[in-house]
Amino acid sequence: MPKRILEKTALEVSRLREEGAHAVGGVTGLYLQIIGGSRSWVYRYTHHRARKRMGLGSYPAVGLAAARDAARAALTLRNSGADPLQVRAAEREAARLAASYQMPFEQAAEKFIKEHESTWRNLKHVNQWRSTLATYAFPVIGHLNVADIEQAHVLRVLSPIWKTKTETATRVRGRIEQILDWSTVHGHRGGPNPAKWKGLLEHVLANPNKVAPVQHHPAVPYAALPDFYQRLCSVKGQSARALQMLILTSTRSGELRGMRWGELDLSAGLWLVPAERMKSKRLHRVPLPAQALAMLSQLKPGEPDDLVFVSNRGGMLSDMSLTAVMRRHYPEAVPHGFRSTFRDWAGECTHHPRDAIELCLAHAIDTKTEAAYRRGDMLEKRTVIMQEWADYAAPGHLILAGQQQE
Known part of the structure; x- marks a missing residue:
């Protein structure tokens, strides 16, 4: 039967100065390793007969209680048959990939415009896109990742101008919808488009044709x-x-x-x-x-x-x-x-x-x-x-x- 290590208190751990690996108890395999003036947490374990060491952070940035929690989580993984080091590496890679696909709405809008401006009628149309988004959308959702934009965010853009600048608001809504669709196709977000009118926003916002009926150009009779x-x-x-x-x-x-x-x-x-x-x-x-x-x-x-x-x-x-x-x-x-x-x-x-x-x-x-x-x-x-x-x-x-x- 392995020797049981008495659990050290936080005060006792703080007084450790001698170089080497000091078992602190609480979780089998948890050590405070001291090398020169550096102190860090190490979790030692065996996986498929191979001895491994897993760093859990430096001390005192990571306290005793947090180190024990991390060691317990790693022990649980090992007991389930997984390698804690491999699991952590996979999680970090997944996080890295997720971060690489994150894109703020303002950046997505600029990429969308650059991809499509050559198909638009003229420079005035391009400028209208940039101007309306900069005025109404970017202050509210420009900094948000497109994956995080929900219906509530879209409504924060549209609601203040829906009844006073109805035509502009409907154009802004359509432009947000197109940019979010583009983001979905390029893998930057998933799920339904929160700026979609039919079946979604039409049940929240008033019919624009009833709020502000289409005004025809004034004409000579x-x-x-x-x-x-x-x-x-x-x-x-x-x-x-x-x-x-x-x-x-x-x-x-x-x-x-x-x-x-x-x-x-x-x-x-x-x-x-x-x-x-x-x-x-x-x-x-x-x-x-x-x-x-x-x-x-x-x-x-x-x-x-x-x-x-x-x-x-x-x-x-x-x-x-x-x-x-x-x-x-x-x-x-x-x-x-x-x-x-x-x-x-x-x-x-x-x-x-x-x-x-x-x-x-x-x-x-x-x-x-x-x-x-x-x-x-x-x-x-x-x-x-x-x-x-x-x-x-x-x-x-x-x-x-x-x-x-x-």
Whole structure:
């Protein structure tokens, strides 16, 4: 029978100074080892007939009671047939791997943006992502590991702005959801996505469409459009001309401001807007009514890559330059609102097919017709619609007073 070691007290252990291994009792195999001025805990045991030593920490950083607890845990492992040293090594490796997969939300967001920014429409969209996350998400969850983010954290981001900045809040929620999905795919978290709307947050947060119904861009009523267009004719400057063309083509501001001479086929009466400038990322053929062709004929043609409407500094007109013209002559509306004006006029004053009207605006339509659109874009029907629209908006304005080269 092995000799039983009397349990030393904490005071007795603190007085040990002689070099060597001192059994302290309480757990068979626990020793305080003293070498020079260094004192540390060692647990000695045998596993598969091999003698082993397991360090349990330095003394007095690890006290007597803590050393005995650690030795008892190791003894339990050995008695179960496991090697305490191997178990500890496996635990440390698992912890190391877990730490390597940990990633703060802010870091995950930046990686997500860098992976996807090349597929987004423009730099403005990238900046919006970074700005909204930096303003609303990062102060709350930016420092948290994505694996630790739960629904309560997401709600702490969204709840303060859900009713006051509803549109922004819904975008932030969607962006958090995408980043957490990315994190799951890359192994940085598991389980359901706490930012998911359907089946989760929809039961906690109010319906955003009821909190803040979609606000359409303020538009000039179609009944007032001919008078506004007439006044616009007398306004000098490229911004006014671009605004007239925006009305005649019912395109978006960015598409129109980026119009280049090489995109125009004046003999065919067409403007080919390249896919990269379209919201749908698909080439869009815009039929040019006679009024638009007359306006273009008054401008000095440039090289294929030259802009049609040029700012005073020689570059592309800014969106604000068109807005400034609106503010001076019709402050209740914005340039993008002319698309709504066209839609209202076409729906209430004509009998043209809805699908053709939507295609004039380059809108996505239902699946069945979408398939037909890919085979043909109803150009003939749209040509008729756009000429009727131009005749309504600008009757008799084939040569306009404000169009002379400036």
